[in-house]
Amino acid sequence: MAKSSEESPSRRTFMTVVIGLISAIVGVAVTVPILGVVLSPLFKKRDIVWIELGSTSDLQKIAPLTPKFVPVYFRVKEGWSVNTLPRQVVVVKDINGNFYFFSNQCTHLGCPLHWIPARQKFLCPCHGGMFNVLGKVVGGPPPRPLYEWVHKIEKDTVFIQNKFLNNPKERGI
Amino acid sequence: MFKKIQDWFDERIGLTELINEFNGERIPRRGGWAYTFGSLLAFLFTIQVVTGIFLLFYYVPYFPMARNATYYIKHHVLLGNILLGIHLWAAFTMIFFLLVHMARVYFSGAYKKPRELQWVAGMVLFSVVVVLGLTGYMLIGNENSWWTINVLTNVASHTPIIGGFLRIIVRGGTETSVLTMQHIFAVHVWLLPLVVIMFIPIHLFLIRKTGHQGMALEYKNSKLSDDDPNKWIKPDGTVPFFPDQFYKDMIVALGVFAVVYFLAVYYGAAIGPMYRPLALNFAPEADWYFLANEELLKYFPGHGLIIFSTFLVPTIGFAILFALPFIDRGHERSPFKRPAATVLGILFLLLLVYLTLIGGEPKAPATV
Numbered sequence: 365m366a367k368s369s370e371e372s373p374s375r376r377t378f379m380t381v382v383i384g385l386i387s388a389i390v391g392v393a394v395t396v397p398i399l400g401v402v403l404s405p406l407f408k409k410r411d412i413v414w415i416e417l418g419s420t421s422d423l424q425k426i427a428p429l430t431p432k433f434v435p436v437y438f439r440v441k442e443g444w445s446v447n448t449l450p451r452q453v454v455v456v457k458d459i460n461g462n463f464y465f466f467s468n469q470c471t472h473l474g475c476p477l478h479w480i481p482a483r484q485k486f487l488c489p490c491h492g493g494m495f496n497v498l499g500k501v502v503g504g505p506p507p508r509p510l511y512e513w514v515h516k517i518e519k520d521t522v523f524i525q526n527k528f529l530n531n532p533k534e535r536g537i
Numbered sequence: 538m539f540k541k542i543q544d545w546f547d548e549r550i551g552l553t554e555l556i557n558e559f560n561g562e563r564i565p566r567r568g569g570w571a572y573t574f575g576s577l578l579a580f581l582f583t584i585q586v587v588t589g590i591f592l593l594f595y596y597v598p599y600f601p602m603a604r605n606a607t608y609y610i611k612h613h614v615l616l617g618n619i620l621l622g623i624h625l626w627a628a629f630t631m632i633f634f635l636l637v638h639m640a641r642v643y644f645s646g647a648y649k650k651p652r653e654l655q656w657v658a659g660m661v662l663f664s665v666v667v668v669l670g671l672t673g674y675m676l677i678g679n680e681n682s683w684w685t686i687n688v689l690t691n692v693a694s695h696t697p698i699i700g701g702f703l704r705i706i707v708r709g710g711t712e713t714s715v716l717t718m719q720h721i722f723a724v725h726v727w728l729l730p731l732v733v734i735m736f737i738p739i740h741l742f743l744i745r746k747t748g749h750q751g752m753a754l755e756y757k758n759s760k761l762s763d764d765d766p767n768k769w770i771k772p773d774g775t776v777p778f779f780p781d782q783f784y785k786d787m788i789v790a791l792g793v794f795a796v797v798y799f800l801a802v803y804y805g806a807a808i809g810p811m812y813r814p815l816a817l818n819f820a821p822e823a824d825w826y827f828l829a830n831e832e833l834l835k836y837f838p839g840h841g842l843i844i845f846s847t848f849l850v851p852t853i854g855f856a857i858l859f860a861l862p863f864i865d866r867g868h869e870r871s872p873f874k875r876p877a878a879t880v881l882g883i884l885f886l887l888l889l890v891y892l893t894l895i896g897g898e899p900k901a902p903a904t905v
Contacts, residue, residue: 402706403706405705405708405709405716406702406705406706410711433817435815442709442710442712442714442716443709443710443714443715443719445715447714447715449712449814450813450814450815451814451815452814452815452817468817469687472691472834472843473687473688473691473692473847474684474687474688474691475684475821476684476816476817476821478817478818478820489819489821490684490820490821490831490834491831491834491835504835504838505835505836505837505838505839505842505846507838507839508840526712533694534701534711535691535694535701
């Protein structure tokens with residue numbers, strides 16, 4: 365018969381080590397897949413799609429320095445399902461006829477901006493951020509100008525991607 | 538007959554002894570009503586667990602459906618509005634009394650040696666309950682939920698180094714999606730309640746382990762000096778937990794429950810409109826207990842300072858609260874004998890109330 369821990373101190377040490385080892389093995393064996401499941405989104409590639417916004421001839425009709433809110437619907441794969449993401453594209457034409465395709469999300473923390481015609485400004489209802497019509501910050505806490513959607517023009521048609529320009533940390537989407 | 542059943546159990550597991558052991562805890566006598574907040578919170582948490590479980594009979598954690606499932610519970614499930622109302626108002630009440638409980642402990646110096654770990658365990662419970670509140674708000678799936686998820690995950694993204702990863706992990710991707718809702722659901726329904734269920738017994742065990750440590754008024758007759766640790770071991774008078782203290786606990790629980798029930802039946806839970814990512818004129822609003830933080834976010838403009846409001850101030854604030862018993866190591870208990878702590882505490886509470894009030898002001902930019 366094996367000695368009990370009370371009869372032999374070395375036996376006690378041995379059993380303590382075995383208990384510790386078993387706990388460690390089971391612990392690690394369970395933690396590793398849990399970490400995988402939790403961190404999984406970091407390893408997934410984002411579903412990036414192009415979507416038609418409208419024809420350039422239509423866009424030429426909008427008044428300069430007056431934002432036009434155009435809803436777009438991205439069909440993207442999210443996890444196990446394909447979903448429609450409705451998003452606003454704020455089309456602005458400057459006085460030289462250049463187009464900007466802004467997101468209506470505040471660059472502070474992502475609230476939906478309101479366009480206030482009387483003040484010619486975008487206002488954030490959450491924390492008071494303010495942007496002018498060309499997306500520059502003119503007040504409040506936002507750290508950077510408005511995000512612009514990635515876009516391209518092919519044969520008189522404007523396409524928008526569900527991705528922002530100059531947004532390395534992919535904030536605000 | 539009853540005696541026979543009791544004997545049957547006693548013979549095998551010593552049930553009576555066990556119950557007496559549990560109920561016989563001696564509680565300092567004078568502050569009885571002030572000590573009811575802890576039990577009140579345990580009571581409210583039990584209410585939350587029970588109502589929450591049965592809300593799951595109908596709830597769907599899927600973004601386009603969650604709000605309609607909640608609406609269904611409120612308007613089409615028999616008495617569902619009351620169950621949902623209790624869950625909401627008991628949550629609000631719980632957060633409110635958590636603050637009251639913490640303030641009581643703070644001002645009466647009850648976190649001092651040997652009760653430091655007690656305070657730390659309590660802070661864990663406090664942090665978890667606040668996150669439970671926020672995640673509950675997100676699960677309704679209405680317009681506020683959608684923007685709250687976006688804003689809070691963006692707040693998390695400003696954490697140094699890991700911020701961006703943190704946001705992706707919480708959202709289950711770059712954007713708020715069906716996976717986000719599923720994650721929040723798992724956290725609200727399983728993960729955090731389990732943490733609470735684990736920490737409540739720890740919190741209670743520590744009370745019994747550290748013995749009676751009442752407020753200063755329990756030791757009026759003691760001739761020992763405040764610096765003598767032995768003074769705090771012997772209160773002037775004690776009563777058994779059952780029934781003396783338990784009786785007071787139950788009366789307070791009933792009073793609060795009556796208020797919760799009234800609010801649940803009379804006001805119910807507002808569900809609000811379906812979420813619309815295309816909203817052009819919507820002003821998201823945080824729950825009342827988050828308004829102070831919300832207000833804070835307005836004060837630090839620009840790229841360099843944003844980290845103060847999103848990360849540094851809340852983190853340092855929580856760190857100070859967690860470490861409170863290790864920062865304030867004096868032996869004085871009475872709030873009148875440690876004026877610095879008392880004044881700081883009052884100022885902090887006033888600041889909290891002030892930020893909450895101005896944070897709650899309507900902020901409609903549509904008013905030109």
